[in-house]
Amino acid sequence: MTLDWISPADRLQALPPYVFARLDELKARAREQGLDLIDLGMGNPDGATPQPVVEAAIAAVQNSANHGYPPFEGTASFRKTITNWYRRRYHVELDPNSEALPLLGSKEGLTHLAIAYINPGDLVLVPSPAYPAHFRGPAIAGGKIHSIILKPENDWVIDLGTIPDAVAEQAKILYFNYPSNPTGATAPREFFKDIVAFARKFQILLVHDLCYAELAFDGYEPTSLLEIPGGKEIGVEFHTLSKTYNMAGWRVGFVVGNSRIIQGLRTLKTNLDYGIFAAIQTAAETALQLPDRYLLEVQERYRTRRDFLINGLAELGWNVPKPLATMYLWVPCPPGIGSTDFALNVLQQTGVVVTPGNAFGIGGEGYVRVSLIADCDRLGEALRRLKQANIHF
Numbered sequence: 001m002t003l004d005w006i007s008p009a010d011r012l013q014a015l016p017p018y019v020f021a022r023l024d025e026l027k028a029r030a031r032e033q034g035l036d037l038i039d040l041g042m043g044n045p046d047g048a049t050p051q052p053v054v055e056a057a058i059a060a061v062q063n064s065a066n067h068g069y070p071p072f073e074g075t076a077s078f079r080k081t082i083t084n085w086y087r088r089r090y091h092v093e094l095d096p097n098s099e100a101l102p103l104l105g106s107k108e109g110l111t112h113l114a115i116a117y118i119n120p121g122d123l124v125l126v127p128s129p130a131y132p133a134h135f136r137g138p139a140i141a142g143g144k145i146h147s148i149i150l151k152p153e154n155d156w157v158i159d160l161g162t163i164p165d166a167v168a169e170q171a172k173i174l175y176f177n178y179p180s181n182p183t184g185a186t187a188p189r190e191f192f193k194d195i196v197a198f199a200r201k202f203q204i205l206l207v208h209d210l211c212y213a214e215l216a217f218d219g220y221e222p223t224s225l226l227e228i229p230g231g232k233e234i235g236v237e238f239h240t241l242s243k244t245y246n247m248a249g250w251r252v253g254f255v256v257g258n259s260r261i262i263q264g265l266r267t268l269k270t271n272l273d274y275g276i277f278a279a280i281q282t283a284a285e286t287a288l289q290l291p292d293r294y295l296l297e298v299q300e301r302y303r304t305r306r307d308f309l310i311n312g313l314a315e316l317g318w319n320v321p322k323p324l325a326t327m328y329l330w331v332p333c334p335p336g337i338g339s340t341d342f343a344l345n346v347l348q349q350t351g352v353v354v355t356p357g358n359a360f361g362i363g364g365e366g367y368v369r370v371s372l373i374a375d376c377d378r379l380g381e382a383l384r385r386l387k388q389a390n391i392h393f
């Protein structure tokens, strides 16, 4: 049976094309040939989850009270830990019952929020380049996406002035993310005030993804939307434990902010999933309460890699700006070559995997994203191969 009489729902057809196909194919072939790939393509942290978190999880798994269905809305204890963390980190007061909701990773929540709030044809503002869930979620929901093209001359910060009033008046939701994946850009506090004023003026729900809340360097402290006066009235903010705490495989994150918006997401999720294994919520509580020493260690690890790779690339003639946060470098391709071709070239000639910028939307064309997910020995090997292959400007 070929089942050629059935095809996926229209909402799947609406998804933008998957640009990794050729890259995946080449990666698979290189692996078959036994080539030593250096994969700097994914956003998957390479380190182990901190030992106290692993131990808390083991103890929680041993406790049979955790073996049943967890509460839909997350354990009271995890929600309380989230709001305590928020108070400590941002001096923002949140109600653990209505203004915080644990998620099966933030990607899940970002996508389901779109399904909970976007009707087919609704207009959604999404920067380009952006983290794919920010436009794929709205696309699955049938939303019409207006891309806000980001520019290097604005340091990849949204220029609200380029959004026509007629578009802003129709828009229902705006997704944004600073510090940014993929560009590594940060936005000044003033920008957050401006975007809150913009959203209030045009009645647009703000969805801020603060995935890199703790991965910042050189004294930079990322801003929470909820710290800004009026921010909680008009928005929600997504967080994850995946990156800071090397917990990408555990699937745990949370959303905080406007209670009405969170209620809509909770209602949808009550119909889709049963929440997070309670033992994992206990582990996440331990992570959010780790001593600052742990944060300083992880920040130092990425800062060292960032500086090592930027200096090495500079010796090869590449001028790569130094991001104040995230675990990525956003690297311009040599003139005259597109993102996909350049990433394929680099892979074929060196076995180094980088992500073509156009995977994050048309605004990422002409760049590749390099993840700092290998130690300096491996990054040094990647640099050696790039030099040998004569890949430079």
Ligand SMILES: *Cc1c(COP(=O)(O)O)cnc(C)c1O
Residues within 6 Å of the ligand: 043, 104, 105, 106, 107, 108, 131, 177, 180, 181, 209, 211, 239, 240, 241, 242, 243, 248, 252, 253
């Ligand atoms: C990695 C990443 C996520 C996904 O986080 P999970 O909690 O693991 O789903 C979300 N947003 C951005 C910007 C990311 O880089």
